[in-house]
Amino acid sequence: xxxxxxxxxxxxxxxxxxxxxxxxxxxxxxxxxxxxxxxxxxxxxxxxxxxxxxxxxxxxxxxxxxxxxxxxxxxxxxxxxxxxxxxxxxxxxxxxxxxxxxxxxxxxxxxxxxxxxxxxxxxxxxxxxxxxxxxxxxxxxxxxxxxxxxxxxxxxxxxxxxxxxxxxxxxxxxxxxxxxxxxxxxxxxxxxxxxxxxxxxxxxxxxxxxxxxxxxxxxxxxxxxxxxxxxxxxxxxxxxxxxxxxxxxxxxxxxxxxxxxxxxxxxxxxxxxxxxxxxxxxxxxxxxx
Amino acid sequence: xxxxxxxxxxxxxxxxxxxxxxxxxxxxxxxxxxxxxxxxxxxxxxxxxxxxxxxxxxxxxxxxxxxxxxxxxxxxxxxxxxxxxxxxxxxxxxxxxxxxxxxxxxxxxxxxxxxxxxxxxxxxxxxxxxxxxxxxxxxxxxxxxxxxxxxxxxxxxxxxxxxxxxxxxxxxxxxxxxxxxxxxxxxxxxxxxxxxxxxxxxxxxxxxxxxxxxxxxxxxxxxxxxxxxxxxxxxxx
Numbered sequence: 001x002x003x004x005x006x007x008x009x010x011x012x013x014x015x016x017x018x019x020x021x022x023x024x025x026x027x028x029x030x031x032x033x034x035x036x037x038x039x040x041x042x043x044x045x046x047x048x049x050x051x052x053x054x055x056x057x058x059x060x061x062x063x064x065x066x067x068x069x070x071x072x073x074x075x076x077x078x079x080x081x082x083x084x085x086x087x088x089x090x091x092x093x094x095x096x097x098x099x100x101x102x103x104x105x106x107x108x109x110x111x112x113x114x115x116x117x118x119x120x121x122x123x124x125x126x127x128x129x130x131x132x133x134x135x136x137x138x139x140x141x142x143x144x145x146x147x148x149x150x151x152x153x154x155x156x157x158x159x160x161x162x163x164x165x166x167x168x169x170x171x172x173x174x175x176x177x178x179x180x181x182x183x184x185x186x187x188x189x190x191x192x193x194x195x196x197x198x199x200x201x202x203x204x205x206x207x208x209x210x211x212x213x214x215x216x217x218x219x220x221x222x223x224x225x226x227x228x229x230x231x232x233x234x235x236x237x238x239x240x241x242x243x244x245x246x247x248x249x250x251x252x253x254x255x256x257x258x259x260x261x262x263x264x265x266x267x268x269x270x271x272x273x274x275x276x277x278x279x280x281x282x283x284x285x286x287x288x289x
Numbered sequence: 290x291x292x293x294x295x296x297x298x299x300x301x302x303x304x305x306x307x308x309x310x311x312x313x314x315x316x317x318x319x320x321x322x323x324x325x326x327x328x329x330x331x332x333x334x335x336x337x338x339x340x341x342x343x344x345x346x347x348x349x350x351x352x353x354x355x356x357x358x359x360x361x362x363x364x365x366x367x368x369x370x371x372x373x374x375x376x377x378x379x380x381x382x383x384x385x386x387x388x389x390x391x392x393x394x395x396x397x398x399x400x401x402x403x404x405x406x407x408x409x410x411x412x413x414x415x416x417x418x419x420x421x422x423x424x425x426x427x428x429x430x431x432x433x434x435x436x437x438x439x440x441x442x443x444x445x446x447x448x449x450x451x452x453x454x455x456x457x458x459x460x461x462x463x464x465x466x467x468x469x470x471x472x473x474x475x476x477x478x479x480x481x482x483x484x485x486x487x488x489x490x491x492x493x494x495x496x497x498x499x500x501x502x503x504x505x506x507x508x509x510x511x512x513x514x515x516x517x518x519x520x521x522x523x524x525x526x
Contacts, residue, residue: 160393167379167390174377177340178438179365179394 005133007253008246013138014207014221015245016145020200021215021222022229022237023152024193029231031169031189032083034094035223038101040215042078043197045105046071047205047214048113050198051120060123064202068195075194079187109212120205141203148199149238152192156234165189217262221248224265227272230282240279244268291353293318293478294339294446299347299357301331301338308334310502311347316495318352318445321472321479323489323510325523326499332482333374335499336448339480340364340371351446366394370439374450376431377438380424384415387423387434391441401441408437411467428455436464440471449481453488461485465492486523490514498523 021039028036049070053063082101086094122137130139156162168175168185175182201215208214225244229236244265252261272279292315301309308331316322324332338345341361349357356364365371370391379387388408392401409416412433418426423434432455439447452468453461465488471477483489490496496513498506506516513519520526 160389163382163386163390164393166382167386170381171377171379173342174373174379175390176342176361177365177371177373177377178390178442179362180390181362 002133003253004250007249009134010138011246011249012242013134013141013245014204014249015225015242016142017200017204017218017241018221018225018245019238019241020145020148020196020203021218022225022241023149023234024196024200025222025226026229026231026234026237027189027193027196029226030234031186032094034091034098035226035231036193037095037098037219038078038105039193039197040219040222041102041105041109042071042074042194043201043218044212044215045109046074046194046198047120047201047210048109050202051113051118051205051210054121060121064123064199067198067202071198072191072195075191076187078194079190083190084183084187106212113212115212118210120202120210122206137206144199144203148196152196152234161188217265220262220265220269221245224268224272227269227279230279233279233281236279236281239281291350292316293320293352294480295348295350296335296339297348297350299335299338299345299349301334301343301345303334303343308502309338309345312499312502312504314497314504314507316478316480318478319472319476320495321468321481321493322495322497323481323483323493324497324499325483325486325489325513325519327522329501330499331502332499333450334502336371336374336450336480336482339448340369365442368442368445369448370442370444370446371448372435372439372450372452376428376435378423378426378431378434380422382423383420384423384426384434385419387438388415388441391438392443395443400443404441404443408440411440412437429457429460432456433460433464436468444477446478446480449479449483451482451484453483453485461488468492486519490524 021043024039025035028034028039046067050063050067053066054060078101082097086097122140124136124140126136129136156166164180165185165188168180168182169189172182204218205214221244222241225240226237228243229238229240248261248264251264252258295315297313299309299312300307312335324335326332334343337343339349341359341364345357347357348355351367351369356367379390388405392404395401414430415433415437418430423431426434432452436452452464456464468479469492472479481489481493490510490513493510496508496510497504498513498519506513506519
C-alpha cells in the first residue's frame with residue numbers, strides 16, 4: 001500500500017508537468033488549430049538557459065524567474081519571426097515548420113551545450129519535507145504547477161487582456177472589430193505557452209536530467225494528456241496531465257514495467273482517437289453541411 | 290466643409306471576383322444613411338471595405354482622415370463600430386464578456402460601467418442573460434448583443450449590416466426606435482444596410498441605391514421613397 005501511494009504521488013508530480021505542457025499545447029491549438037510539436041524543445045532550450053544562469057552562480061529562484069521571462073520572449077519572437085510568415089500557409093507547411101523548429105532547437109542546443117547529460121538542481125531540499133510518501137522535489141513540483149495553473153486561470157478569467165486573448169483565439173474577425181490587435185494576442189499566447197513550458201522544463205529536469213532530448217518523452221505524454229482531456233479544453237488538458245502521470249507511474253511500477261512506460265502514452269493517444277476523438281471534455285465538432 | 294464620411298471610387302474584390310466597381314458616397318455627422326440594393330449588389334462588402342476587412346482601392350475619408358488601407362483594429366479605434374453580417378458573437382464567452390469586449394479600446398472605466406447599464410436598459414433581455422454563454426442566446430438576442438457590443442465602443446459612426454435580420458417584427462420596431470434614440474441623443478452617425486427597405490428609409494435621412502457594385506441613385510429618404518423604380522423593386526407597391 002505504501003509503495004502504491006508513493007507511486008501515485010510521484011505520478012501526480014510528473015503529471016503536473018505533463019499538465020503544464022499539455023496546457024501550453026492547448027493554448028496554441030485554440031488559437032491556431034495546430035499542435036506545436038516544438039513546444040517540448042522550446043521548454044528544453046529554456047531549461048538550458050536556466051542551467052547556464054545557475055552554473056554562472058545565480059541563485060535558483062532569480063534564475064527561475066529570469067528563465068520564465070526568457071522563455072516568454074523566445075515564444076513571442078518565434079511567433080513573430082517564424083510562424084507569422086506562414087500564417088496562411090497550408091496546414092502541412094506549418095507542421096513542417098514546427099518540426100523544423102524542433103530539430104533546429106534540438107541541434108542548436110546540442111551544438112552549444114553538447115549532448116552530455118547534465119544534472120539539474122532542484123530548489124527543494126533533499127530531505128523529505130512533505131511526509132514519507134513523497135520526495136521534496138515531487139511535492140514542490142506539484143505546488144509550483146498548481147501556482148502556475150491558478151495564475152493562468154486568474155489571468156484568463158479576470159483580466160481584460162486575458163479576455164481579449166480568449167476573444168482573439170475564438171473569433172479573430174469579431175476581435176478585430178472591437179479593436180483587439182489579434183496578431184499581438186497570438187504572439188502573447190505563444191509567449192505564455194513557452195513560459196509555461198519553461199517552468200515544466202525546470203521542474204522535470206531534476207527527474208529526467210538535462211539533455212537536448214529530455215523533452216521528447218514528456219511531450220508525448222503531454223500530447224496524450226491534451227488528447228485525453230480534449231485538445232480544445234484547458235481544464236481537460238490539466239486533468240489529462242495528472243491522469244497520464246499517475247497511470248504511467250502506477251502501470252510502470254506494478255503492471256508493465258519501466259521499459260514499456262512510454263507505450264502507455266501511445267496506447268492512450270490511439271485509444272482516445274479511436275473511441276472518443278474529442279477527449280473526455282472536448283467539444284464534439286459538428287459541421288453543418 | 291468636408292463630409293464626415295467620404296467614399297470615392299471604392300473598389301473591392303474577393304480574390305479574382307470584383308464586387309465593388311467604384312462606389313462614391315458621402316454622409317454628414319449625426320445623420321443616418323442607408324444603402325439599398327438587391328442581394329449581391331455589394332452592400333455588405335461596402336461596409337466590410339470601410340473597416341478594412343477586404344482589400345480595397347479608392348479613397349475613404351473619415352472625419353477628414355484617410356482610413357483606407359488601415360488595419361481593422363486601427364479603424365475601430367477611430368470610433369467606427371461595425372455590427373457585422375452574421376452577428377459576430379463570441380459564442381464561448383458570456384453575454385457580459387461580449388459587451389465588455391465592445392469597450393476593449395476604451396480607457397474610461399467608470400463610463401464603461403455606466404454604458405453597460407445603459408445597454409442593459411435598452412435590452413433588459415441581455416441583462417437577464419448576462420452570465421449565460423452567448424452562443425446559447427437566440428438569434429434575436431444575439432442580434433441585440435451585436436448592436437449593444439457596438440454601442441459599448443461609444444462610436445462616432447456605426448456600420449449596421451442587416452440589423453433586423455432574424456428578429457421578430459415587434460423586436461425590429463423596438464430596435465429601430467432604439468437606434469433612432471441613440472442617433473438623436475448621442476449624435477452617433479449610422480450607415481445602415483437593410484433588406485427591409487421600407488424600414489430603412491423610415492429610419493434614414495439619406496439613401497443610396499447600389500446595383501452591381503455601383504451607386505445608381507442617391508437622395509434624401511423622402512426623394513428615394515418617391516422614386517418609381519425603387520418603389521416597384523424594393524418597396525413592393
